Amino acid sequence: MPYHRLEAARIPCHVVATDLFTGAEVVLSSGPVAKALLASAAIPGVFPPVHTSGRYLIDGGVANHTPLSTAARLGARWVIVLPTGAPCAMDRLPQGILEIVLHSLNLLTVQQLLKEPPIMWINWI
Numbered sequence: 001m002p003y004h005r006l007e008a009a010r011i012p013c014h015v016v017a018t019d020l021f022t023g024a025e026v027v028l029s030s031g032p033v034a035k036a037l038l039a040s041a042a043i044p045g046v047f048p049p050v051h052t053s054g055r056y057l058i059d060g061g062v063a064n065h066t067p068l069s070t071a072a073r074l075g076a077r078w079v080i081v082l083p084t085g086a087p088c089a090m091d092r093l094p095q096g097i098l099e100i101v102l103h104s105l106n107l108l109t110v111q112q113l114l115k116e117p118p119i120m121w122i123n124w125i
Contacts, residue, residue: 001033003033004032004033004034005030005031005032005033006028006029006030006031006032006033006036007029007030007031012029012074013029013033014027014028014029014070014071014074015027015028015029015036015037015039015040015060016028016040016060016063016064016067016070017036017039017040017042017050017057017058017059017060017063018057018058018059018060018061018062018063018064019055019056019057019063020049020055020056020057020058021055021056023062023063024063025060025063025064025067025070026055026057026060026063027070027074028040028052031052031053035050035052036052038050039052039057039058039060040057040059040060041059042057042058042059043058043059043102043105044058044059044062044105045098045101046098046102061105062105065108065110066081068081090103
């Protein structure tokens with residue numbers, strides 16, 4: 001990355017994480033890029049929480065899988081959501097506790113995305 005701090009990005013950059021203790025969504029708009037990205041991707045049980053600003057942060061998808069409402073609140077006029085596959089499509093049952101936990105998290109996040117009000121999409125176009 002050509003910059004090391006979020007506030008140095010040419011286009012405003014906001015990274016969503018989850019406070020491990022409260023479950024609250026945390027929007028990181030300043031500070032080290034690497035720490036923010038590590039926090040946002042800290043899948044529970046797979047990667048350790050990231051300690052920053054007195055909080056322990058984990059994967060932002062726990063609080064808000066696809067933070068459309070956050071983007072709108074921050075003033076986004078356009079939002080592009082790129083699906084990363086079909087997380088619920090399986091050709092076999094998950095094997096082992098890790099696969100079961102990850103699949104369960106995928107089911108949870110897909111359901112959250114499906115419940116996002118469709119009107120939000122129309123407002124941005």
